[in-house]
Amino acid sequence: MKISTYILIPFMALAAACGGSGSTGSEPAPANSNTTVQAPAVPADGQIAALLYDASYSVPNGFYVDERASTDRSYTVHHVLDESSSFELCTDDYAEAMDWEAADNASRSVQGYYVASYDNERYFEFVRELSYEDDVGNIDDITSPGFARVFKCSNTSRDGVDRSLLTGYAGTINAHPLGPDSVRVFAEYLWQFTFFPTSRKNVIDSYSSATSTAYEQTLVLAFASSQGADRCDRIEVAKWTFSADRATGEVGKTFETVKFFEATIENGAAVTCD
Secondary structure, eight states: OOOOOOOOOOHHHHHHTTSSSOOOOOOOOOTTOOOOBOOOOOOOHHHHHHHHTOTTOSSOTTOOOOGGGGOSSOOEEEEOBOTTSSSBOBOSOHHHHHHHHHHHHHHSSSOEEEEEEEEOSSEEEEEEEEEOOTTOOSOSSSEEEEEEEEEOTTTEEOTTOOTTOSSEEEEEEOOSSOOHHHHHHHHHHHHTTOOOSSSEEEEEEEEEEEOSSEEEEEEEEEEEEOOOTTSOEEEEEEEEEEEEETTTOEEEEEEEEEEEEEEEEETTEEEEOO
16 A cells, blocks of 8 residues: 655745745756856855744745645645655556555545645645544644645656655655756755754755756755743755756755854844854
């Protein structure tokens, strides 16, 4: 039976995608260009801290916003996974996708009744109304919509991806023509389904760059970790880069911590610590 990890899209992150600070990223290279495009510098510590502690900020302007972000009720979005739960399944056959989703629904701890189906160029989506127990305690309504997705192989293949790794093979973009924007959307879409083990995380920047052989999209991430009462938080700044081969569309990902610093809130404002 196909099973799926149940994932809730971080709604505040999606809502904030329409506002907040703009990206400082470089302009992407044209899809048919072999020009090497250099990456911009990592923002200064003070700028990172200001964004990290801003409750209204999560991602920069222009960041990919999921279609379901405007849903006015609590909701979940997840992808149907392979039997090992390592990667998201893909098919271009609607009937096969529906069978996988039905088996996935039957395997969940919270099951739902079928409402509708929908598809776009990236995935098939199956909508179910999920029913929760009265004593769950963390929702206002004992029912909420669930959106289950199966990628279309003609657009995205994640076959063989190890989702637990931040570095390594990330899948293949099969949509044509391959270009900077398709790589950007691939990276920004998948970020929404990746949960890092920190309570506070933001995308400080998202920028495109290029080499003669690959299109790249880099997410500059910041994470705050408490070091205890009366101590400044430890801030980790990292680059998560997705690199798509221009010839094959195969995507690799690398995760690199670029620096640490300390920061806190004083009189309602973010400040860095010596």
